[in-house]
Amino acid sequence: MFKRAEGDTRRSVTIHVEGRAIEAREGDSVSAALLASGLDARRATAVSGAKRLPYCMMGVCFDCLVTIDGVGNRQGCLVPVVDGMQIEIQKGKREIGK
Numbered sequence: 885m886f887k888r889a890e891g892d893t894r895r896s897v898t899i900h901v902e903g904r905a906i907e908a909r910e911g912d913s914v915s916a917a918l919l920a921s922g923l924d925a926r927r928a929t930a931v932s933g934a935k936r937l938p939y940c941m942m943g944v945c946f947d948c949l950v951t952i953d954g955v956g957n958r959q960g961c962l963v964p965v966v967d968g969m970q971i972e973i974q975k976g977k978r979e980i981g982k
């Protein structure tokens with residue numbers, strides 16, 4: 885669905901989504917990296933389980949919630965990727981204590 889612009893010379897970083905290594909680019913937000921990866925990055929809402937993808941990409945809609953390095957309810961659109969980052973697609977409520 886999404887394709888990177890040609891001529892993007894930013895350095896590659898590797899992040900892990902549900903344990904699977906994917907390539908992102910330095911400066912990508914977590915949400916941008918997920919959308920560019922082609923993976924099914926849809927989270928499930930806490931109440932109905934409805935599927936959601938990042939929408940506004942600017943911190944307003946909260947449709948991008950993910951677990952990053954063990955911390956739940958992070959807005960993926962506001963967090964830049966870091967090499968080695970561990971990301972879990974959030975299914976329902978975050979775990980207490982995470």
Ligand code: FES
Pocket residue numbers: 915937938939940941942943944945946947948949959960961962
């Ligand atoms: S995509 Fe809307 S808050 Fe992150």
